[in-house]
Amino acid sequence: MEVTxxxxxxxxxxxxxxxxxxxxxxxxxxxxxxxxTFITVSSTTSTEQSGLFRHILPEFTKATGIExxxxxxxxxxxxxxxxxxxxxxxxxHDQVAExxxxxxxxxxKRFEVMYNDFVIVGPKADPAKARGxxxxxxxxxxxxxxxxxxxxxxxxxxxxxxLRYWKAAGIDLARDKGPWYRxxxxxxxxTLNTASAMNAYALAxxxxxxxxxxxxxxxxxxxxxxxxxxxxxxxxxxPARHAHVKKDAGQKFVDWVISxxxxxxxxAYRINDQQLFxxxxxxxx
Amino acid sequence: xxxIFASLGLALELIGGAxxxxxxxxxxxxxxxxVAAVAGAAIGLPLGALIAVGRFPGRxxxxxxxxxxxxxxxxxxxxxxxxxxxxxxxxGSLGILFTPAAIVVAxxxxxxxxxxxxxxxxxxxxxxxxxxxLTSLGVSRLRAVPTILWDARFSLLTVxxxxxxxxxxxxxxxxxxxxxIDGVTRVMTTAIxxxxxxxxxxxxxxxxxxxxxxxxxxxxxxxAIREWSARHHG
Numbered sequence: 001m002e003v004t005x006x007x008x009x010x011x012x013x014x015x016x017x018x019x020x021x022x023x024x025x026x027x028x029x030x031x032x033x034x035x036x037t038f039i040t041v042s043s044t045t046s047t048e049q050s051g052l053f054r055h056i057l058p059e060f061t062k063a064t065g066i067e068x069x070x071x072x073x074x075x076x077x078x079x080x081x082x083x084x085x086x087x088x089x090x091x092x093h094d095q096v097a098e099x100x101x102x103x104x105x106x107x108x109k110r111f112e113v114m115y116n117d118f119v120i121v122g123p124k125a126d127p128a129k130a131r132g133x134x135x136x137x138x139x140x141x142x143x144x145x146x147x148x149x150x151x152x153x154x155x156x157x158x159x160x161x162x163l164r165y166w167k168a169a170g171i172d173l174a175r176d177k178g179p180w181y182r183x184x185x186x187x188x189x190x191t192l193n194t195a196s197a198m199n200a201y202a203l204a205x206x207x208x209x210x211x212x213x214x215x216x217x218x219x220x221x222x223x224x225x226x227x228x229x230x231x232x233x234x235x236x237x238x239p240a241r242h243a244h245v246k247k248d249a250g251q252k253f254v255d256w257v258i259s260x261x262x263x264x265x266x267x268a269y270r271i272n273d274q275q276l277f278x279x280x281x282x283x284x285x
Numbered sequence: 286x287x288x289i290f291a292s293l294g295l296a297l298e299l300i301g302g303a304x305x306x307x308x309x310x311x312x313x314x315x316x317x318x319x320v321a322a323v324a325g326a327a328i329g330l331p332l333g334a335l336i337a338v339g340r341f342p343g344r345x346x347x348x349x350x351x352x353x354x355x356x357x358x359x360x361x362x363x364x365x366x367x368x369x370x371x372x373x374x375x376x377g378s379l380g381i382l383f384t385p386a387a388i389v390v391a392x393x394x395x396x397x398x399x400x401x402x403x404x405x406x407x408x409x410x411x412x413x414x415x416x417x418x419l420t421s422l423g424v425s426r427l428r429a430v431p432t433i434l435w436d437a438r439f440s441l442l443t444v445x446x447x448x449x450x451x452x453x454x455x456x457x458x459x460x461x462x463x464x465x466i467d468g469v470t471r472v473m474t475t476a477i478x479x480x481x482x483x484x485x486x487x488x489x490x491x492x493x494x495x496x497x498x499x500x501x502x503x504x505x506x507x508x509a510i511r512e513w514s515a516r517h518h519g
Contacts, residue, residue: 040383040464049483054467071383071464085372086382189482196484214484242372244380 038067039249042079042087044157045187047232048072050207050276056265060256066249074156074187082106082235085242088250091257093205093232094157107235111258114266114277115231118161119209120222121192122147122201130201131221136169138222143171146180148200152191153183161230162203168227192218205230207276232277234258257281292490299491300498306468307492311499314453314472317385319503321392322449328393329400329448330441334430336401337408351405354398359391363458366391370462383464388472391458396448403444404434411437442511446504453500473499 047053048070057068068089073081075092082090083106090107092098101107120138122130128147130138142149143166152159166173173181182200184191188208195202196216204212209220222228234254239247256262258281266279299307336347368374370382370390381387411433419429434441456474463470465479473496480489 045482049479069383069464069466069469071466083373085377187482189479189484193481193484212484214486244372244378 036067037065037246037249038069039088039246039253040086041068041070041089041091041253042077042081043070043072043091044075044078044093045072045189046093046158046205046207047091049189050211050269051271052207052266052269052277055269056257056262059265060253060262063256063261064249064252066252068253074152074154074159076155076157076160079106082237085237085244088237088246089234089253090237091232091234092157093230094160095231095233097157097160098233098235102235106238106241108238110233110235111254111281113232113234113257113281114263114279115229116206116277117223118158118203118228118230119206119220120201121195121204121209121215121218122221123199123217124219125217126221128201133222133224135165135222135225135228139165139169139171142201143169143176146178148180148182148198150182150184150191150195150198150200150202152188152203153185154187156187157230158188158203158205165203165227210271210274210276231280288487289490292487292494295487295491296494296498299495307495309468310471310473310476311495313385313470314474314496315499315503317388317472318392318449318452321389321396321452322445324389324393325396325400325448325452326441326445328397329402330404330434330444331430332397333401333404333406334408334434335427337405338412338426338429338433340426348405351398351402355402357395357398359395359455360457360461362391362394363461366394366458366462382462383466383470385463385470387462388459388470391462392452392455395455395458396452399451400444400448403447404441407437407440407444408433439511439515442507446507449503450500453496453503 043053049072053068053070057070061067071078071081071087075094075097078087078090078092079097079101081087082101090098090101091113098107098110102110118135120130120135122128122142128142128145130141130147132138151162163173182194182198184194188204189212191202192204192208192212193214194200196214196218199217201221206223234257236247236250236254237245239245257266263279263281266277267275269276333351336344336351366387367382369376370379370387371377372380372382381390412429415429415433415436419432424432454474456478459470459472460475460478463472463475465471465475471479473492477489477492477496480486480492
């Protein structure tokens with residue numbers, strides 16, 4: 001076999017073509033990183049997946065010229081993102097954790113924005129007989145029947161609420177949890193997918209449940225209990241902690257969501273003619 | 286089974302409809318994955334070839350390590366890049382967390398070892414063929430690296446494509462460092478994860494089929510280029 005080896009010619013057409021392609025791709029990737037003013041909002045999967053942000057953010061951008069980039073996580077993670085200084089604004093739903101966040105000096109001030117409610121979803125046949133208006137009675141029935149229940153177990157706002165309800169119902173999960181209690185350690189959507197596949201009960205926020213498609217045999221079995229109230233709050237990450245926080249643009253976002261314009265944008269968001277979030281910012285706060 | 290057929294129809298509809306949002310996501314996916322594949326190749330190809338022709342202490346251990354890195358857990362890469370780029374981390378002042386640049390960094394870290402490990406094998410085979418000839422010409426091992434890489438360029442294209450495929454299919458690391466921000470860092474894989482979360486499984490699968498079609502098209506394009514240049518420059 002005759003082998004012909006050529007030294008590399010960097011001016012060869014192939015090499016030049018490859019270099020040009022690489023350079024133009026690098027350039028093309030850049031503009032996305034260098035646009036006008038934007039803020040990073042760490043929020044929860046419920047606000048993102050319900051489609052609320054897609055509905056209200058264009059109005060915010062129109063009013064202020066600021067782009068809001070939302071990273072959707074569980075409330076615990078979203079607050080941690082603020083603690084690390086990776087967000088300018090935190091928009092979540094766990095009052096206890098939010099107040100701690102502000103008390104620790106990571107957030108400037110907490111403003112209440114809106115609420116919706118939690119629901120317990122479960123199999124239509126309701127084998128545990130959990131159906132009703134009383135969340136604690138519902139959970140007791142599920143635990144007593146050892147009916148499969150799927151928990152977020154991800155330190156999210158919904159998970160924190162679930163743990164509070166179990167405690168209030170007098171059920172000590174550390175002692176009582178068995179194979180019937182499944183911890184997914186994941187977001188609301190994946191948890192609902194699991195519950196749907198297992199035909200199990202789960203606590204969900206209504207905002208994620210309403211547009212959720214893969215319901216299988218699940219439906220709402222407990223709703224309407226006052227204790228299922230789910231308050232959302234918004235906070236600017238403290239610029240005194242993280243100097244790079246875009247405090248003016250971030251503050252504009254906070255001001256806007258609690259302003260009449262922001263509040264009516266939230267109220268106007270509906271799926272299947274159902275309002276998902278109810279604005280309740282205190283006027284003049 | 287019915288769902289899969291429904292998704293196939295939906296996928297065709299999505300491609301045919303040329304929805305601008307979807308188009309943006311597809312273009313961003315291809316763009317970032319190509320940049321990562323090129324960057325990963327820029328690191329991995331010379332590294333692999335150097336290890337192939339080099340004779341130095343610890344070479345065998347390095348090869349074992351490199352091969353092990355083929356199975357680098359992407360979620361760990363994502364976490365490490367997140368911690369590095371986070372404002373509280375050492376590279377936080379760059380401010381590139383949750384931007385496409387962060388995605389490229391994570392993808393490159395995943396691609397480079399794959400390219401290096403596969404290129405090492407290819408270059409070693411080429412080196413075996415040419416070692417005598419090159420040494421008789423008085424070419425040093427180091428100087429032989431570009432020659433070997435160039436000579437094996439057509440086989441190495443497949444290696445780079447494997448790197449591209451790895452980058453394009455990554456979801457965990459991309460989710461962590463990109464944040465799946467609508468219109469900014471949402472790529473095909475994270476969009477699929479999001480739709481799965483929403484319980485819209487047919488749409489999620491349809492997006493998956495679109496992703497497969499895109500990867501297929503890129504590979505077909507690369508194959509065509511390879512054939513073309515083999516004919517003209519062979």
